[in-house]
Amino acid sequence: MDTRKRMGVQALLWGGYVAVSLAMVSSFQPLNASFVFVMGCVGGGLWAASEGLRALALRRAWLDRSPPALLLRLALLPPLFALAVQVVLFAINWAGISLGLLHFPPNVPQGWLVLLSYTVNTTIMLWLWMAVWMGLQMLHRWRVGEVAKWQAEAAARELELQVLRAQINPHFLFNALNNLRALINEDPTRAREMLSRLSNTLRHTLQHSAKERVPLADELAVVRDYIALEQLHHEERLRVDWQVDPATAGASVPPMLLQLLVENAIKHGIARTAGGGVVDIRIGRDGGKLNIAVDNPGQWKPGSTDSTGLGLANLRERLARAGGDGAGCRIAAADGRVNVTVELNA
Template sequence: MMERSSARRFWIANALVWTLYVGVSIGLGGAFGGASSGLVLISAALGFFLWIGSGVLRMLAIRRGWFGLGGRALTLRLVAGIAIVGAITQAGIAAILVPALRLRWVALPGGGTPYGWGPVTGYWINTCVVLGVWTAAWVGRRALRRARDSEIIALRAESERGRLELEALRARLNPHFVFNALNNVRALILEDPDRARELVTRLSATLRHALEHSQREWTTLREELAVVDDYLAVEAVHYEQRLRTHMDVDPAVLDARLPPMALQLLVENAIKHGIARTAGGGLLSVRAGRAGDALTIDVVNPGRLDASTSGTGVGLAFLRNRLRDCGGRFSLEERGDGVHAHLEIPR
């Protein structure tokens, strides 16, 4: 719809430009060479052919994707198109003018037929110059509009990313997680002060990482595992024997990069939708390795995949957005041993 509206505006502007050009040509020709019916015919035919030719040239440029090419490729195609349209325009004028002169329907100052290799070359060059100026005008305007639209799209994407980051940050500061941790700290203060101090330290490290995650584009698996270790230590106090964990990490991928909070998000999701909803809890398994040049992470929990755990939450939406930017992949599926979250990040 927008392209159709743009085409309509172009054809109107195109008609106005060439109508003005015809009027100026007739006026200047009459002022310097004397008014004549032949001059009027030449100017009118020239304006008509250029109106059609410039419209066809624009249509070809759009339909064949010339604007998606580099500047040099676009320029070469436009120059060739201008040369061809100029030649067709002069051929069309000659096809109309020569018979009209011979039949004496029109006349030119001085009489005769103004055609020869020299004059024809001059007419063609002048036509190409005029058409080239108009072509440069609408191409430049379209390029500016495309640049503006691209900037708007980029700003919208950045705004959406910022929104997802903010929502993901809010999700990471889960009040239930914080409240449970604080209640556990309170309960441990008198029973086991040393364990209470350790829990406060672990909780502090988890929250600090959550607050700082938006300041970094990437982290290492080693750093992410340290955060997950703190997080699991806090949750272990709450779930006790219901939460069992197994880590299988290839030492060769410890320095591999991944988005901050990516692994912690999957672990938290596994506890929230798997361990917490399964009678007696279960085993949360984390495996990290390499497939080719990509880092692969699998987080398995004993839950089930339903409408509430299908991966449509804010946190997973943020993760998918980050992975799309870097060419990574994410999948969530239910198998015989539980729900598998698979993360793949190119090197």
């Protein structure tokens, strides 16, 4: 809140307090100029005390302190400020009465006991003011923290999307373009088909990576295009066995999820295995869960990042955000084959 707006709120608050106090006094006895003057001084004193407490709390960073330290300051300082206000008012009253400038009815109480009772009343008002002000400060901090958190998450999300857009292996692009160049003269019709598949793959990477989830059907289509292009390079060394349960129709997945699994299987399985082999892709539904398993020839040891080539930490983070409750990824190896299984909400 800027200074002008804060001062406006303070004037409205303590001006209202003075007006209510004068209205209460008028129900017991007639008002005169002295009452109005003194109550105006009370309002001004409360305004000054609240501003002083606010400045002190900000300068000394009360909200950053432990709860006991904060409570101790709230217990001690508002009463001291209230006492200071009442001492000043007591002096003004005494001087005004002594000089004949202030006149009060005989039944108006005076003395040190009155000063102490007014100090208690002023302390309560300052405590209430501090409670509201500190509550608003905490709410503002929470909102700023939430905005900062969402900005950080948005920045991380944007960085991840940039990584996803660059996820297609450059070697895959070079191999695909070289194979297409050779295929143009040998089989122009097939070359055009492969060029369309490459275009579909790149378009999917650029467009759909900006989404939290994409239809499984779209992901399957782009992976089939990707595999067709890889088969152009690996020829008979790359064989794929698809097992897609019809019950998975209508399911959705995080973008590039299946493509990452298949790319990993080809790059770190087929390409490194003499004679190639079969990549098994199994997609099924278990209640509300979608199970995706990609199995390929190869070797894997726990803790070896080179043998997985997948960035499992990144994959698991994406699953945690977009995969739903219980989403996860596990990898296992046996009998010369590596299996990566992903489970997520359909």
